[in-house]
Amino acid sequence: MRIRILLGIAVIVLAALGIGVWIIRGPGPLDFSAGSRVALADYHDAKPSGVPEKLARASLVERGEYLTKAADCMVCHTTAGGKEYAGGLGFQLPFGTLYSTNITPDKETGIGDYSDRDFLNALHRGVRRDGAGLYAAMPFTSYASMTDDDALAIKAYLFSLPPVKAVPPQNKLVFPFNQRWTLMFWSAVFNRDARFAPDTSQSPAWNRGAYLAEALAHCGECHTPRNLAFALDNRNKFAGAVAAGWRAFNITSDKATGIGAWSDDDLVAYLSLGHANGHGTASGPMGEAVDHSFSQMAPEDIRALVAFLRSVPGLTSTDLPATPAPAAPAGHKDGVTADARGKTVFEGACVSCHGWSGQSPVSPMATLTGAWAVNDPGGTNVAQIVLSGTHRLTPDGVLSMPAFGNAYTDDEVAAVTNYVTARFGGKGSKLTAADIASLRQQTAQ
Amino acid sequence: MATLTINGKLETFDAPPDMPLLWVLRDVLGMTGTKFGCGIAQCGACTVHIDGKAVRSCVLSVGAVGNREITTIEGIGATPAGARAQKAWLDLEVVQCGYCQSGQIMAAAALLAATPHPDDADIDAAMAGNICRCGTYVRIRAAIKQAANGRQS
Numbered sequence: 001m002r003i004r005i006l007l008g009i010a011v012i013v014l015a016a017l018g019i020g021v022w023i024i025r026g027p028g029p030l031d032f033s034a035g036s037r038v039a040l041a042d043y044h045d046a047k048p049s050g051v052p053e054k055l056a057r058a059s060l061v062e063r064g065e066y067l068t069k070a071a072d073c074m075v076c077h078t079t080a081g082g083k084e085y086a087g088g089l090g091f092q093l094p095f096g097t098l099y100s101t102n103i104t105p106d107k108e109t110g111i112g113d114y115s116d117r118d119f120l121n122a123l124h125r126g127v128r129r130d131g132a133g134l135y136a137a138m139p140f141t142s143y144a145s146m147t148d149d150d151a152l153a154i155k156a157y158l159f160s161l162p163p164v165k166a167v168p169p170q171n172k173l174v175f176p177f178n179q180r181w182t183l184m185f186w187s188a189v190f191n192r193d194a195r196f197a198p199d200t201s202q203s204p205a206w207n208r209g210a211y212l213a214e215a216l217a218h219c220g221e222c223h224t225p226r227n228l229a230f231a232l233d234n235r236n237k238f239a240g241a242v243a244a245g246w247r248a249f250n251i252t253s254d255k256a257t258g259i260g261a262w263s264d265d266d267l268v269a270y271l272s273l274g275h276a277n278g279h280g281t282a283s284g285p286m287g288e289a290v291d292h293s294f295s296q297m298a299p300e301d302i303r304a305l306v307a308f309l310r311s312v313p314g315l316t317s318t319d320l321p322a323t324p325a326p327a328a329p330a331g332h333k334d335g336v337t338a339d340a341r342g343k344t345v346f347e348g349a350c351v352s353c354h355g356w357s358g359q360s361p362v363s364p365m366a367t368l369t370g371a372w373a374v375n376d377p378g379g380t381n382v383a384q385i386v387l388s389g390t391h392r393l394t395p396d397g398v399l400s401m402p403a404f405g406n407a408y409t410d411d412e413v414a415a416v417t418n419y420v421t422a423r424f425g426g427k428g429s430k431l432t433a434a435d436i437a438s439l440r441q442q443t444a445q
Numbered sequence: 446m447a448t449l450t451i452n453g454k455l456e457t458f459d460a461p462p463d464m465p466l467l468w469v470l471r472d473v474l475g476m477t478g479t480k481f482g483c484g485i486a487q488c489g490a491c492t493v494h495i496d497g498k499a500v501r502s503c504v505l506s507v508g509a510v511g512n513r514e515i516t517t518i519e520g521i522g523a524t525p526a527g528a529r530a531q532k533a534w535l536d537l538e539v540v541q542c543g544y545c546q547s548g549q550i551m552a553a554a555a556l557l558a559a560t561p562h563p564d565d566a567d568i569d570a571a572m573a574g575n576i577c578r579c580g581t582y583v584r585i586r587a588a589i590k591q592a593a594n595g596r597q598s
Binding site: 331348356397398 | 573
């Protein structure tokens with residue numbers, strides 16, 4: 001009798017645990033599309049994985065180069081001014097600082113000793129060669145969708161690069177986050193370790209776009225909010241989140257606050273050039289993603305990404321206005337002029353390029369009108385770009401904005417951010433010097 | 446070869462499209478009246494007009510100018526506002542070392558063309574981005590007012 005009771009309790013506990021895990025884990029990244037799934041090998045309409053047609057006959061290393069760029073390995077594994085792929089870039093997290101690893105083929109300090117199996121274990125399962133777990137800052141839950149062939153092409157490309165001897169700084173994490181062995185529980189719950197399975201109800205372009213967005217470009221790592229366990233919450237897929245101190249905006253098909261009302265041409269331009277007229281310019285992490293990844297992709301791959309993005313169910317960002325504010329008045333006395341200190345900074349440092357109306361006399365890329373950054377009442381990205389500036393490659397050459405982080409105090413950066421979001425956006429931000437100090441800290445490396 | 450309309454004249458030159466307009470003006474076309482100051486649009490020394498608007502030529506790539514008309518300090522005297530500004534500048538002896546003054550006059554001329562009778566707030570809004578390390582700001586303000594009113598203030 002007692003055994004039966006104990007067994008009963010055990011069953012109940014296990015069931016509760018299972019349901020708990022199922023709830024916490026939430027849906028998979030592509031579960032929103034309810035069509036029937038087949039294994040990649042059984043899908044014959046087109047090839048969602050691999051490289052575009054023009055590289056079909058290229059060498060393994062060349063194919064790997066395309067895929068490495070599409071997976072944007074470089075941005076996280078390279079420091080500003082440092083050797084490419086040598087690691088050491090710091091990630092400021094609420095519980096400490098993580099540093100990216102050296103993925104050059106150096107045998108001592110890089111991944112030169114990794115076998116194919118070791119590399120797949122890292123990419124798909126988040127397990128290092130020595131068996132220790134990787135933190136999910138390495139987006140292995142996204143890369144888990146990648147085919148073995150593509151992962152090994154990436155490895156071949158990385159191994160074709162010159163080895164660099166470089167040891168990244170030690171991670172600085174607080175207890176219990178510094179206990180790597182706990183990561184296996186995290187992975188057991190949150191990493192599906194499942195390769196991409198095409199959806200037969202969707203078009204070949206959608207399937208290619210889904211593969212690019214999930215297995216390679218890992219859009220969700222910034223654009224999907226995270227749950228309490230820092231795993232992607234796909235109930236709110238692509239609804240926008242703050243990552244690395246910048247706001248990654250809503251890229252669901254919501255017409256008002258997502259990309260539902262953007263034309264195909266605007267989306268193609270934004271992804272391949274980092275700018276679409278009337279929608280602002282990509283800066284911060286998205287600017288880097290465009291420069292190093294999207295701008296290198298074949299046009300048909302960009303169009304596939306657009307086809308996929310269009311299908312992501314719309315979710316509304318309730319803090320954003322239903323439509324971005326129109327251009328501000330051309331006169332400095334008209335429009336919002338509340339923040340006198342912000343205006344003083346703006347007229348000294350900003351107006352010569354951005355204009356009083358927000359329509360840049362210099363370049364459409366510097367136009368503020370229509371950009372979500374100035375329409376975000378949180379003011380996050382405006383403050384960040386004031387602090388760190390931007391440097392973008394454009395068809396007309398390099399366009400850069402200087403970093404003002406060392407020129408202005410936290411109080412002045414807050415004032416000009418509040419002025420800019422009030423003048424050019426729907427609702428002004430209310431940032432304080434303490435907020436700016438926190439943003440500086442989040443992007444410090 | 447590329448072309449630009451500068452001070453009403455069509456200029457043909459050889460330069461990559463990502464070269465800053467300032468370099469084309471000074472180094473390629475030899476128009477050295479426009480000055481290089483900071484190179485990051487923060488001092489105003491390189492100010493020129495694009496379609497009558499004051500812009501910083503050091504951060505504007507020449508390829509982005511398109512077919513818009515450029516006016517530099519060499520040509521600003523041909524515009525009514527520019528001529529008034531230059532006369533007031535001489536009358537009040539605004540200049541000290543002079544390095545920033547091409548940019549100051551270009552910014553003032555754009556202001557006067559758009560706002561013929563600027564008040565102090567208008568002058569601040571238009572001129573704050575033009576720095577003068579000699580500190581001639583007081584005379585600059587007086588000269589703009591004189592140019593607007595046609596008499597010494």
